[in-house]
Amino acid sequence: MKKQRVLFIGAGRMAEAIVAGLLETNKSKIEEIIVSNQRDEQRLKRLKQKYGVTTTHDWRFEVANSDVIVLAAPPAAHQNILGELSGFLTGQFVVTIAAGIGPSFLEEHLPLHTPVAWIMPNTAAAIGQSISLYAMGSFATEEHKKVLHMLLKGMGESQQCTEEEIHHLTAITGSAPAFFYQFAEHLIESTKGYGMEEKAARDLVIQMLYGSALMLKKEKEPAMLREQVTTPGGATAEGLKVFAEHRFGDIVQKAIEATNRKALGK
Numbered sequence: 001m002k003k004q005r006v007l008f009i010g011a012g013r014m015a016e017a018i019v020a021g022l023l024e025t026n027k028s029k030i031e032e033i034i035v036s037n038q039r040d041e042q043r044l045k046r047l048k049q050k051y052g053v054t055t056t057h058d059w060r061f062e063v064a065n066s067d068v069i070v071l072a073a074p075p076a077a078h079q080n081i082l083g084e085l086s087g088f089l090t091g092q093f094v095v096t097i098a099a100g101i102g103p104s105f106l107e108e109h110l111p112l113h114t115p116v117a118w119i120m121p122n123t124a125a126a127i128g129q130s131i132s133l134y135a136m137g138s139f140a141t142e143e144h145k146k147v148l149h150m151l152l153k154g155m156g157e158s159q160q161c162t163e164e165e166i167h168h169l170t171a172i173t174g175s176a177p178a179f180f181y182q183f184a185e186h187l188i189e190s191t192k193g194y195g196m197e198e199k200a201a202r203d204l205v206i207q208m209l210y211g212s213a214l215m216l217k218k219e220k221e222p223a224m225l226r227e228q229v230t231t232p233g234g235a236t237a238e239g240l241k242v243f244a245e246h247r248f249g250d251i252v253q254k255a256i257e258a259t260n261r262k263a264l265g266k
């Protein structure tokens with residue numbers, strides 16, 4: 001693969017996470033990173049200082065010299081950006097990270113034969129620990145897939161899916177971290193209820209969740225790990241009984257379905 005010139009349209013949190021990951025894991029494969037936004041001058045200055053990237057408010061002049069264009073602007077901005085971008089493209093690989101904007105939307109709004117892909121990361125991309133889903137467009141080749149893997153590597157782990165699968169699974173990989181954080185918030189509140197200071201309560205709960213997540217990562221068997229903690233008829237079993245009485249599984253399923261209904265505009 002030749003060294004890549006990567007142009008970012010959008011310079012927010014996700015763009016920064018990808019830039020940071022790229023420089024950490026694949027610097028030798030990068031010719032230049034160009035980052036653009038519409039308004040926020042201070043943000044571009046900071047990114048330039050921190051990562052040594054080129055910055056601009058006008059990405060249009062940079063398209064001709066780019067190999068891959070990463071759309072990191074909000075989903076609602078995509079239609080206009082794609083309309084404008086179409087006039088400048090000469091075969092560049094176009095990748096979006098926007099929620100809900102799959103390869104078929106990109107192909108519909110870009111010139112015929114444009115190679116495209118869609119990445120759905122989550123916020124853990126900022127520390128290189130995302131599980132990112134991705135789908136390739138119909139004109140993307142194996143070479144494009146290599147370029148995509150270069151972008152993905154710095155964000156964490158990844159899995160190829162169909163476009164439809166990504167629409168459904170984003171509730172789990174993208175939104176469920178918020179469910180997990182809410183669980184943490186409730187545990188911290190319970191801990192404080194027993195007289196713990198806020199900081200001590202947070203430290204205690206966070207280390208418990210971190211240790212449990214590492215155990216899960218190592219063993220890969222949540223049911224087995226749950227059973228290890230749960231003596232039949234014991235105290236933990238009594239707590240889990242409350243989850244069962246309130247149909248915890250149904251609550252999780254309903255939350256996933258509600259997220260998907262909203263994301264798919266139903």
Ligand SMILES: NC(=O)c1ccc[n+]([C@@H]2O[C@H](COP(=O)([O-])OP(=O)(O)OC[C@H]3O[C@@H](n4cnc5c(N)ncnc54)[C@H](OP(=O)(O)O)[C@@H]3O)[C@@H](O)[C@H]2O)c1
Nearest residue numbers: 010011012013014037038039040072073074075077098099
């Ligand atoms: N955050 C997440 O957890 C997450 C996860 C998966 C996917 N995503 C997707 O990642 C994308 C970016 O999210 P983010 O969290 O990084 O958002 P963000 O921090 O709000 O950044 C959005 C960036 O887009 C720029 N922008 C807005 N309108 C633009 C336009 N018309 N042309 C060019 N640049 C424009 C903004 O700068 P100016 O306002 O200065 O133009 C800003 O730099 C979104 O599409 C989102 O769906 C985010």
